[in-house]
Amino acid sequence: MDWAKKADFDMIFKRYNVIIEGPAIKPEDDPDVKKVLPKDEPFKSLAMAVIFGDAEKAVQAAKSALDSGTPPLDVIEKGLSKGMDAVSALYAKAAYFLPDIMLSADAMTAAMALAEQKLGRAREKKGTVVSFVAEGDPHDIGKNLVVMFLKANGFEAVDLGRDVPDKEVIEAVKKYKPVMLTGTALMTTTMTAFPRVAKALQEQGVSVPVFGCGGGAVKRDFVESYDMGVYGVKAFHAPKLAEAALAGKSWKDIRKEYPKIVGEFVSEYADRM
Structure with a gap:
């Protein structure tokens, strides 16, 4: 008997509960992320780059925002920081893990360096x-x-x-x-x-x-x-x-x-x- 022709390979290498779970929710659709995610550009793009831990996109978004006249502090506080707030929310519910946090932190740091360079000084620290x-x-x-x-x-x-x-x-x-x-x-x-x-x-x-x-x-x-x-x-x-x-x-x-x-x-x- 040719078992290869009769076997159903559709479920091979699939976790038993993937179909039950359904498609994964996008980070930006998470209710807690929606509470902190900026709705307006360029801040939304800045935040999203941090959420996805994409340093290259974060730097590009920061450069574009700064070139268009967005104040450096707004780039940091209304965009990048909001992205990190969203990351914190995802980490709190175990949707994000240590590697995600590290990538997001690196993305924020890279983009923030560009904003601080434009500002001419480091962002004033809270304490x-x-x-x-x-x-x-x-x-x-x-x-x-x-x-x-x-x-x-x-x-x-x-x-x-x-x-x-x-x-x-x-x-x-x-x-x-x-x-x-x-x-x-x-x-x-x-x-x-x-x-x-x-x-x-x-x-x-x-x-x-x-x-x-x-x-x-x-x-x-x-x-x-x-x-x-x-x-x-x-x-x-x-x-x-x-x-x-x-x-x-x-x-x-x-x-x-x-x-x-x-x-x-x-x-x-x-x-x-």
């Missing part, structure tokens, strides 16, 4: 945030995401890297006087750096409005066991926490109002919804 990975911990993906989201939202992010000694963190806080300090840890053996840093800052009379702590090993009850600590649930929450600190909210306020500040339901803070 400074110092970020680090706990001493003894080599895992820096979470910290890298925090830094990317902060930069995309107009903050100066001082990246101290991974496996950072407590002393270096404290010296950086003294030097940069940040509106927020963020620390990440993937291991239970390294997250103990956070209360040590918080205690050392207090003992030396160094204040920081909020010390956002997160990572795979970290839980809210642990972070709230020491002063200044706020449990950061998601990397893309970091800019909103920093903005809350800029607005004058203390770490105590941010603990109480976390879901309201980040603008969404957060199961880890369900008791404060």
Whole structure:
């Protein structure tokens, strides 16, 4: 028998649930993306280039917008930044992943450099945030995401890297006087750096409005066991926490109002919804 003639090859190499799922939704059709996506040009094209992580198109769109007289700050704030807001929304619902975030961040950075060149200076930063990975911990993906989201939202992010000694963190806080300090840890053996840093800052009379702590090993009850600590649930929450600190909210306020500040339901803070 010639099995090749009788076999139905239509379903070979197809996932069992693809037909049930139907066609994938386009990013620009996502309800949360629609809320932030600009409707007018050239801002829509700028945002779309960032959403699709296309650095070449982002630069082309920025050049076209600037050549037509669009103010450089508008290119950044009304176009590129809106694209990154959309990327954050897609990441929040697990429609985008780490590679998508990195491509989008690269696209925004490339186009923003062109706008800043036209502006004649770097975009004015909202404030400074110092970020680090706990001493003894080599895992820096979470910290890298925090830094990317902060930069995309107009903050100066001082990246101290991974496996950072407590002393270096404290010296950086003294030097940069940040509106927020963020620390990440993937291991239970390294997250103990956070209360040590918080205690050392207090003992030396160094204040920081909020010390956002997160990572795979970290839980809210642990972070709230020491002063200044706020449990950061998601990397893309970091800019909103920093903005809350800029607005004058203390770490105590941010603990109480976390879901309201980040603008969404957060199961880890369900008791404060």
